[in-house]
Amino acid sequence: MTAPTANWSYPTAIRFGAGRIKELAEACAAAGIARPLLVTDKGLANLPITKNALDIFDAAGLGRAIFSDVDPNPTDNNLDAGVAAFKAGRHDGVIAFGGGSALDLGKLVAFMAGQTRPVWDFEDIGDWWTRADADAIFPSVAVPTTAGTGSEVGRAGVVTNSRTHVKKIIFHPKIMPSVVICDPELTVGMPKAITVGTGMDAFAHCLEAYCSPFYHPMSQGIALEGMRLVKENLPRVFADGGDIEARAHMMSAAAMGATAFQKGLGAVHALSHPVGALYNTHHGTTNAVVIPPVLRFNRPAIEDRLAAAAAYLGIAGGFDGFYDFVLGLRAKLGVPDKLRDLGVGDDRIDELAAMAIEDPSAGGNPVKLTLDSAKTLLEECI
Numbered sequence: 563m564t565a566p567t568a569n570w571s572y573p574t575a576i577r578f579g580a581g582r583i584k585e586l587a588e589a590c591a592a593a594g595i596a597r598p599l600l601v602t603d604k605g606l607a608n609l610p611i612t613k614n615a616l617d618i619f620d621a622a623g624l625g626r627a628i629f630s631d632v633d634p635n636p637t638d639n640n641l642d643a644g645v646a647a648f649k650a651g652r653h654d655g656v657i658a659f660g661g662g663s664a665l666d667l668g669k670l671v672a673f674m675a676g677q678t679r680p681v682w683d684f685e686d687i688g689d690w691w692t693r694a695d696a697d698a699i700f701p702s703v704a705v706p707t708t709a710g711t712g713s714e715v716g717r718a719g720v721v722t723n724s725r726t727h728v729k730k731i732i733f734h735p736k737i738m739p740s741v742v743i744c745d746p747e748l749t750v751g752m753p754k755a756i757t758v759g760t761g762m763d764a765f766a767h768c769l770e771a772y773c774s775p776f777y778h779p780m781s782q783g784i785a786l787e788g789m790r791l792v793k794e795n796l797p798r799v800f801a802d803g804g805d806i807e808a809r810a811h812m813m814s815a816a817a818m819g820a821t822a823f824q825k826g827l828g829a830v831h832a833l834s835h836p837v838g839a840l841y842n843t844h845h846g847t848t849n850a851v852v853i854p855p856v857l858r859f860n861r862p863a864i865e866d867r868l869a870a871a872a873a874y875l876g877i878a879g880g881f882d883g884f885y886d887f888v889l890g891l892r893a894k895l896g897v898p899d900k901l902r903d904l905g906v907g908d909d910r911i912d913e914l915a916a917m918a919i920e921d922p923s924a925g926g927n928p929v930k931l932t933l934d935s936a937k938t939l940l941e942e943c944i
């Protein structure tokens with residue numbers, strides 16, 4: 563099979579295929595954007611793929627405005643600066659270009675530029691999103707350059723509170739980008755560790771969505787096929803970063819993970835969010851480290867379900883086979899075994915555990931995550 567090309571309208575308009583970044587100006591037109599601000603992060607700002615994107619919309623008469631003051635695990639300071647740049651340039655929409663950090667921040671700039679309340683008022687709690695002035699939300703076009711978070715098809719953005727160091731999920735249905743360009747060629751230049759970390763994030767989204775106890779068979783099906791795509795293709799892109807067909811399948815798996823986790827996430831993300839917020843570790847890599855202890859913890863509730871997943875993925879041995887597969891995949895990809903290897907010490911476990919049980923993902927874990935169990939899990943992970 564050669565690398566796939568397709569147009570999808572689910573869960574938003576997606577132009578999928580190698581080389582389709584050349585459709586960026588058309589994507590802006592389809593989203594109703596005439597004066598875009600490209601939002602990306604500091605690392606991507608000077609890369610050729612970013613210059614090429616600017617050249618494309620410049621050539622179409624859309625200017626070449628860029629805001630790149632975005633950190634990994636972006637903060638409210640990045641958001642405020644982005645909104646200021648958006649207003650100063652009198653832009654009418656955002657091109658969110660990059661990994662989850664830049665995509666989330668770009669989406670939130672488009673969301674917040676027209677709001678009067680502080681961003682924390684729109685945290686993903688109950689119906690808080692109805693507080694927003696929906697008519698004042700600007701459109702966005704999302705262009706992922708990693709294959710992991712799936713933020714390009716998400717109705718939320720993650721932002722770290724620079725004062726409390728807590729990661730908050732900001733939600734509104736209209737944060738969903740109007741148009742997405744999924745061009746796997748953009749992911750070829752990712753450093754190997756980011757290829758692995760982001761790929762494992764996609765896997766964690768599918769796995770946690772699949773295991774969460776809520777009733778959502780649609781998500782269940784998407785999550786299962788997403789796991790299969792990661793199993794078949796993450797080792798391929800690890801071995802050969804230029805394998806465009808495998809890069810394309812990883813890009814699908816990333817979008818599928820984010821689509822599936824409308825069903826819920828779980829303890830992997832509940833533990834990983836505070837670790838990322840306090841130690842600034844890479845999100846997907848952190849997930850990859852904590853998956854095995856969480857699988858052991860959840861075993862009583864997910865044993866049968868994971869046996870069914872193992873059968874679909876062609877793994878023998880039910881739950882144990884699946885568990886061994888995860889350990890083998892991590893080892894093959896060079897994922898560190900412990901959070902200690904990512905610079906996490908054991909001196910803040912109480913604080914991390916308290917944050918983990920408050921994390922919105924905790925509620926989707928199949929076994930109730932208590933303060934004591936979170937501490938024990940963190941001890942095992944570190």
Ligand SMILES: NC(=O)c1ccc[n+]([C@@H]2O[C@H](COP(=O)([O-])OP(=O)(O)OC[C@H]3O[C@@H](n4cnc5c(N)ncnc54)[C@H](O)[C@@H]3O)[C@@H](O)[C@H]2O)c1
Nearest residue numbers: 605606634635661662663707708711713716720751752845
């Ligand atoms: N919105 C969501 O639903 C959702 C889901 C999961 C994670 N997240 C958030 O996403 C963030 C993580 O995103 P990520 O894992 O994509 O990493 P990232 O966006 O932080 O990028 C990691 C690094 O890779 C670099 N990079 C990205 N693409 C590249 C490319 N093609 N070539 C070379 N370098 C490249 C970036 O400059 C950066 O230094 C976290 O803040 C996390 O909380 C959001």
Ligand SMILES: [Fe+2]
Nearest residue numbers: 711763767845
């Ligand atoms: Fe994630």
